[in-house]
Amino acid sequence: MASSRDRQRKLARAKLDRQMARRAARVRRRRQIQAGVGVAVVLALIVVGSAWALGAFDSEPAEDTAAEDVCLWTPQNASANTNLKDVGTPPTTGLPTDGTRTMTVTTNQGGPITASLDLAAAPCAGASIAHLASRSFYDNTKCHEITAEGALRCGDPSGTGLGGPTYSFYDENVPDAPDPSPSPSPTGKRPPAYPKGTVAMIANPPGANGSQFLLFFKDYDPPQPTYPVIGTVTGGLDVLEKIGTLPTVDNGSGAKVKPQTDVVIQSLTVGEPTTGAPAPTPSGSGTPSGAPSASPNAG
Known part of the structure; x- marks a missing residue:
């Protein structure tokens, strides 16, 4: 054990x-x-x-959701220039930059004058005129000049050549100066910078565009173009040509350019943007020779 x-x-x-x-x-x-x-x-x-x-x-770049500015509207001093009229400013973003808009000018001199505004070549001019038209800015105003260049000058409510809205915008689509040694063309002649039927802006001083525009009733070909082309007359060219024959008188500054018979814009309207369609052939007694295209590729 x-x-x-x-x-x-x-x-x-x-x-x-x-x-x-x-x-x-x-x-x-x-x-x-x-x-x-x-x-x-x-x-x-x-x-x-x-x-x-x-x-x-990998870090993804933040998406820029801010809308890009299409046009810049420069404020003008209405207290320094009493000829200016404040009707606000157009938007700076979301503006159409292709296609056309139809401008219809009804005067006391006959049927309406229609024009196709080229939004590809001059989007800011199209936006400005549409904005002003929506505020009845042009209604019941006088076209105060029949210019020596062969155009009807309109768009200044004051009738002085100094009036307009309380903003301005830069030049768009100014034609190039003529080539001093152009290549021979089939007709032996190059087209003018401003063919009959051209719609252009005019500013005082140049480059500070507002509301004033020119409707050319004959060809004009300066050695140095300065007027921005914004569209083409598409109807009522005969009315415009008839206005161009009116007698003129001194406008008070020594220039014999004021129509002796008042040319009054009873209304000016601008339609909605359209795309893809070229400007129709002008109606009336004449067709703009070599008129600028209103297609999105113009200018």
Whole structure:
């Protein structure tokens, strides 16, 4: 029979074995956990690396949602020039920049004169005239000049040549100066800078356009063009030509350009923008020779 000392040794040994077994199990679990974490980290690094390689973390430029300005309207000092009339300003954004708009000028001299405003070549002029027309700016105003260049000058409510709205805008689509040595053409003559039927802006001073415009009833070809072309007469050219024959008198400054018989714009309207259609052939007793195109590619 084993002595009590032997039993105690056996019990102590069994206890130690149990402790060692539990310790070994804890170590195994710790290693398993560490191994699992390591695998997870490696997988995460692989996913992140793949995403980076595919550009997932590339910074996207912020989209510019601000509308781009099409036109700039420069304020004019109405207190310094009492001939100016404040009817607000057109918008600067969201303006059409292709196609055409139809301008209809009804005068006391006969049927209406219609014109196609070229929005590709002169978007700001088209926007300005449309804005002013919507404010009845031109209604019941006089065309105060029949110019020596062969055009009817309109659009100044004051009739002085100094009037307009309380803003101005820059030149658009001014024709190039004639080539001093042009290539021969089939007709032997190049087209004029301002053919009969041209619609152009006129400003005082030049480059500060407002509301005044020219309707050419005959060809004009200066050595240095200065008037921005904004469109073409499409109807009522016979009315315009008849106005061009009216006698003129001194306008008070020594220039004999004022129509002896008042030429009154009873109304001026501008239609909605249209695209793709060329300007129709003018009606009346005459067709603009070499008139500028009102297509979006003009100018």
